[in-house]
Amino acid sequence: MNKSFFIKSIPMGLIVQKYGGTSVADSKRIMNVARRIAATRMDGNQVIAVVSAMGDTTDDLIKLAHEITPKPNPREMDVLLSTGEIVSSTLLAMALKTLGFEAISLTGAQAGIKTTRQYSRALITDINPDRIYDELREGKIVIVAGFQGVTEGFDVTTLGRGGSDTTAVALAAKLGADKCVRYTDTEGIFTADPRIVPDATCLKEISYEEMLELSVYGSKVVHPRAIELAEYYNMPLIVASSFTNSPGTIIHGGKMEVRNKVTAISHDMNVAKITVQGIKDEPGIAAKLFVPLADAGISVDTIVQNSSINEMTDLTFTVAEDDIERATAIVKTVASQMNAKVVTDTHIGKVSIIGGSMLNGTGYASTLFKTLSDENINIDLITTSEIRITVIVKEDKVLDAVRVLHSAFKLNED
Amino acid sequence: MNKSFFIKSIPMGLIVQKYGGTSVADSKRIMNVARRIAATRMDGNQVIAVVSAMGDTTDDLIKLAHEITPKPNPREMDVLLSTGEIVSSTLLAMALKTLGFEAISLTGAQAGIKTTRQYSRALITDINPDRIYDELREGKIVIVAGFQGVTEGFDVTTLGRGGSDTTAVALAAKLGADKCVRYTDTEGIFTADPRIVPDATCLKEISYEEMLELSVYGSKVVHPRAIELAEYYNMPLIVASSFTNSPGTIIHGGKMEVRNKVTAISHDMNVAKITVQGIKDEPGIAAKLFVPLADAGISVDTIVQNSSINEMTDLTFTVAEDDIERATAIVKTVASQMNAKVVTDTHIGKVSIIGGSMLNGTGYASTLFKTLSDENINIDLITTSEIRITVIVKEDKVLDAVRVLHSAFKLNED
Numbered sequence: 001m002n003k004s005f006f007i008k009s010i011p012m013g014l015i016v017q018k019y020g021g022t023s024v025a026d027s028k029r030i031m032n033v034a035r036r037i038a039a040t041r042m043d044g045n046q047v048i049a050v051v052s053a054m055g056d057t058t059d060d061l062i063k064l065a066h067e068i069t070p071k072p073n074p075r076e077m078d079v080l081l082s083t084g085e086i087v088s089s090t091l092l093a094m095a096l097k098t099l100g101f102e103a104i105s106l107t108g109a110q111a112g113i114k115t116t117r118q119y120s121r122a123l124i125t126d127i128n129p130d131r132i133y134d135e136l137r138e139g140k141i142v143i144v145a146g147f148q149g150v151t152e153g154f155d156v157t158t159l160g161r162g163g164s165d166t167t168a169v170a171l172a173a174k175l176g177a178d179k180c181v182r183y184t185d186t187e188g189i190f191t192a193d194p195r196i197v198p199d200a201t202c203l204k205e206i207s208y209e210e211m212l213e214l215s216v217y218g219s220k221v222v223h224p225r226a227i228e229l230a231e232y233y234n235m236p237l238i239v240a241s242s243f244t245n246s247p248g249t250i251i252h253g254g255k256m257e258v259r260n261k262v263t264a265i266s267h268d269m270n271v272a273k274i275t276v277q278g279i280k281d282e283p284g285i286a287a288k289l290f291v292p293l294a295d296a297g298i299s300v301d302t303i304v305q306n307s308s309i310n311e312m313t314d315l316t317f318t319v320a321e322d323d324i325e326r327a328t329a330i331v332k333t334v335a336s337q338m339n340a341k342v343v344t345d346t347h348i349g350k351v352s353i354i355g356g357s358m359l360n361g362t363g364y365a366s367t368l369f370k371t372l373s374d375e376n377i378n379i380d381l382i383t384t385s386e387i388r389i390t391v392i393v394k395e396d397k398v399l400d401a402v403r404v405l406h407s408a409f410k411l412n413e414d
Numbered sequence: 415m416n417k418s419f420f421i422k423s424i425p426m427g428l429i430v431q432k433y434g435g436t437s438v439a440d441s442k443r444i445m446n447v448a449r450r451i452a453a454t455r456m457d458g459n460q461v462i463a464v465v466s467a468m469g470d471t472t473d474d475l476i477k478l479a480h481e482i483t484p485k486p487n488p489r490e491m492d493v494l495l496s497t498g499e500i501v502s503s504t505l506l507a508m509a510l511k512t513l514g515f516e517a518i519s520l521t522g523a524q525a526g527i528k529t530t531r532q533y534s535r536a537l538i539t540d541i542n543p544d545r546i547y548d549e550l551r552e553g554k555i556v557i558v559a560g561f562q563g564v565t566e567g568f569d570v571t572t573l574g575r576g577g578s579d580t581t582a583v584a585l586a587a588k589l590g591a592d593k594c595v596r597y598t599d600t601e602g603i604f605t606a607d608p609r610i611v612p613d614a615t616c617l618k619e620i621s622y623e624e625m626l627e628l629s630v631y632g633s634k635v636v637h638p639r640a641i642e643l644a645e646y647y648n649m650p651l652i653v654a655s656s657f658t659n660s661p662g663t664i665i666h667g668g669k670m671e672v673r674n675k676v677t678a679i680s681h682d683m684n685v686a687k688i689t690v691q692g693i694k695d696e697p698g699i700a701a702k703l704f705v706p707l708a709d710a711g712i713s714v715d716t717i718v719q720n721s722s723i724n725e726m727t728d729l730t731f732t733v734a735e736d737d738i739e740r741a742t743a744i745v746k747t748v749a750s751q752m753n754a755k756v757v758t759d760t761h762i763g764k765v766s767i768i769g770g771s772m773l774n775g776t777g778y779a780s781t782l783f784k785t786l787s788d789e790n791i792n793i794d795l796i797t798t799s800e801i802r803i804t805v806i807v808k809e810d811k812v813l814d815a816v817r818v819l820h821s822a823f824k825l826n827e828d
Contacts, residue, residue: 026481027478027481027482030482031482061501064441064501064505065504065505065508067440067441068441068444068445068505068508068509068512069508069509069511069512072508073507073508073511075518076504076505076507076508076511076518076519077504077508079500079503079504079519079521080500080501080504080505082500083497083500083501086493086494086496086497087475087478087494087497089493090479090490090491090493090494091478091479091482091490091494093487093490094479094482094483094486094487094490094491095482095483097483097487097490098482098483104489104490105490105493107493107570109523109568110568110569131568154523154524154545155524156521
């Protein structure tokens, strides 16, 4: 049976919106969000809104669990944390009803969001859209508690980091929405962090790939996982402010090959570097180091291995600064078995230029290196991808680097 | 298939325990509750524990909703409130696991508790015990979030007042538990309020009917609804302290006819009286008054109608003092249509003596009246049931009345 027959007796757009914890932090803000949803509805659209937990709710619940035990059971933790989004979804539905709109909140389970059994980092396997279709057909605005789902056995799971973004994109994809809008406290995606570069401009558009690099390499506006999902389903994802009416930035397929320009500069201070000096250059060394780090849940970012001299080599890599103590302990254990020396540095930062077909274009790398050199900023490490060049520099040089590169690549010009 | 074959490879008792909001008010108390459950388990019993929301959680959630709207949507309100019990159930399961016991929390929906669609006061229609059986069979202690269930359409409902007590008794009945223990902050059921009568004693046992009268007429220890359910299924219900190891009071079928003595004295200050004077004594008057009160959700308690003089009569009844303003407004509207006068009094209280076969026994009423008369306590209204005599007296005489009656009926003696 064709579902759309029931939903759209007159042609209507379907828009999925996502509101983060800051946007629903208190009752006043929840009313604001309700008004925004109401306006979208009044424009003739059907609306599904995905919400995060209010403000610090999730942290408060984690604290509560940690009062009981330092290692809470993962299944119980997920049920506990899922209540945060349930609370905000019911309050938002109440708010819409006071504005005279028909609305209903659905938990992840009620919204048909099926996941794997990996508690705290479950993956969405499918969505049964029947209930949502039923509610939309009755003319209701549907509010879905983000970040959560259920297993086949009807156990509650949470989706981990970027969970609510992922819920929104997955719903938009499954229900064939026209677009997915992620509301946040910024105007959109900027050419650089506007707190560092005052004349940074808000991008009208950016490709999925560029946004993915940006989100991994500094900007936390949208979680990489949600971007990957949007890209897979070719779902246009808009990032806009929940406090203003500016159009925001559209993340979509784009036309990467013909654009061929630097789109944005990102930076990240939460970086630390570990160098293992004097390793015998033989197969299996990398595995010996990186397998135990992965087992401990520590993400390794940039990895650079020097050319071997006399069959000895140095290996340098970066981790999040938060992980440096745990990482160093693990690496030292491994290094001591091969008589290698471990040196760490937390006073570093990462600066990346991101743009379409960067490696095929000419002059990006040379402009980057010359600009930093002219400012006496020394480059420690370099890594590149198809659409990104990243340099590691001293921490106290990061902001200068962002500013001079933003000018050098003329990102302040429209 | 015989479920019990799977559950009891060796004979084990099944005990349902219920812990109120005070017993799980913080992490320390939750650990205490976990230890109590663990001890019951170590005694060789299977345990299902039903929990209320922590301390003031429910009030906090109501406040949150009222920040959005003075009249929150009932469906959304129920989903919102249900999170309180979910939170405490997960924390208790975590606590048991830290003590080395296998435990799992279940929401009302997961526990198979099916209800009517009456939001905020849903009735349990059935329980699908499959999931609980599965978990018990795996040797787990099952923690159930009280006060909640789901409709056929998978919408979350709450059971209203006494909800968690009702959840516990319903589960005990459905699963054929050996007993249901309701833990609270008192030692059990007392012959009178121990704060008023210092030598009040804790009862070893009390019949369902007596407890029902006690709970309606003052003592709030167990909700009448849960007692009625326990009586219907003949499920022994024990009231005991979650802070001590005293045996508490068992509420059961008893042997009412042979007991024939006063069991306890209850009192209630939350009473107000409405008198409608000068009503023409004709059929339909009571309906005209009490139907609109019932429609407004106001419970009417004691009703006394004087003998008619010249076809005119007076009608007096009591309501909870909290309801007096709303009730008076309704009654005045009705009374004005029949030229009757309305008089109210909030400075009254209710004192009841409760015991088996009271009306068949002799001397209870006369002892009651003589005792109060000797103390110069004037009786305003009198009502009786099979096992109860209630008098309405001036508010400032209530505590004296309780004390002298407790002595007169020798309730301080074992």
